Amino acid sequence: MSIRSVYALVLLLADQGSIGYLASNWSQPQVIPEHDEDIREMVAWALSHHSQTGRAPSRGALEERYTDVLERHQIDLDVEPEDTIQEVLETLHGNWVRLKGGEWSTTLASEVAQAPISERVAAFQRVAAAIVADGLSLQPRSSCVDLRESGPDLMALHREAQEREGEPRGIVFGLDAVDRHTQGVWPGELAINLAYAKMGKSRLMDKAAYRTWEQQDELVGLWTMENSILMTQLYLACEALGLDSDEFYRKGLRFEHVPLMEEWVHDVLEKADVPLFIFGPSDSMLFTPESIVSQARARDVKRLFLDQLTYMSAASAGEKGYQKRWEELKAILRSLYGLLSTGSEPLACMLNHQVNREGAKEMLKTGKLQAFHGSEGVSVEQFCTFLFGLQATQDQMDLGQRTLAMLASRRVPPRDFDLMWRLDQGLIEVLPDPIDYEAISS
Secondary structure, eight states, X not given: OOHHHHHHHHHHTTXXXXXXXXXXXXXXGGGSOGGGHHHHHHHHHHHXXXXXXXXXXXXXXXXXXXXXXXXXXXXXXXXXXXXXXXXXXXXXXXXXXXXXXXXXXXXXXXXHHHSOGGGHHHHHHHHHHHHHHHHHTXXXXXXXXXXXXXXXXXXXXXXXXXXXXXXXXXXXOSOHHHXXXXXXXXXXXXXXXXXXXXXXXXXXXXXXXXXXXXXXXXXXXXXXXXXXXXXXXXXXXXXXXXXXXXXXXXXXXXXXXXXXXXXXXXXXXXXXXXXXXXXOOOSSOOOOHHHHHHXXXXXXXXXXXXXXXXXXXXXXXXTTOOSSHHHHHHHHHHHHHHHTTOSSSOOEEEEEEEBOHHHHHHHHHHSOOOGGGXXXXXXXXXXXXXXXXXXXXXXXXXXXXXXXXXXXXXXXXXXXXXXXXXXXXXXXXXXXXXXOHHHHHO
């Protein structure tokens, strides 16, 4: 067992991101060797502290409570760890498996040799089952949990909800009625926006990205694969200030809008505590889930906005490749959905996706989209927490309106939201519910 890995594990207990990852992926304390029983106790206490408070213990608290342990192992908490929590766990698990593998080899040979010929198959199966059970014990809590151990997770969810006081978390649209209903797109979740070309899905995503950055005070990354970076900057500014982007693009700012822009740049952009990164099209990099998430984690981005699925590629197609484009899109979604929940902290993501021609015809005729209307015929709802459809009849579009429909939802009941859609005024907002006069009169 690597002493260095145990040492690094202790150093990471006071790091918020590391203790959060450890809480989700810690499996068996046995991966810490028996002669380090006091380190096991220290890790257990740190995890309990995180479970009760939602925070990592401070270095001061660890030093005060475990002075003797730190001195005995000659661990200095002021030293910055060189390894990440993922690397530390991989090493501890790998070393434990190597140790147990030797023990199981001996046990298997002994059990089979001592068993009568008629019982050797049963002996082999018995040992094999025990080996599998040992392997399964290393599964992270994010993939398998014993209900009897659910108390800390449920209480942590309770505390987090109380602290929010009903406010959404993660990704928001900046549309109050929608955000109150969904409570936001949470870390580890994927929301997909389905819309036909030129319906405004990029503008809706730009609004969500800006309002998430403004309201949640989290690092945001916006991957604009279709529009240029400059065009996206223009749209974000018009969302912030309520300006007509088409007029701005063609004629520049009106005289009375120049001071508004200067004030916004000075008071908001230049004084913001966290960045909003805009990643544009690149000839040198494919937009794969792996490359995007790697970029995000390298810059500590917590909220991802991807515009759009059509421009993404799968990292690997295997030896045979993908026979159909829908097979590749499905692989992209499966990979992206999995990557959002891995790493030291889960990521929240919103992804745009194009509607096929049949869906566009159906929408113009009935004003409705269906979950199966995604381009290339790929089924997307199985990979997301929310599937939204940005839809409208021709009459709605003539009136400057859209409907944001929840085509699928795992966490809250689906409902539709009628939107005022006046980009000439920099305006996208939820219309009030129509008055039900019959219900009032009855």
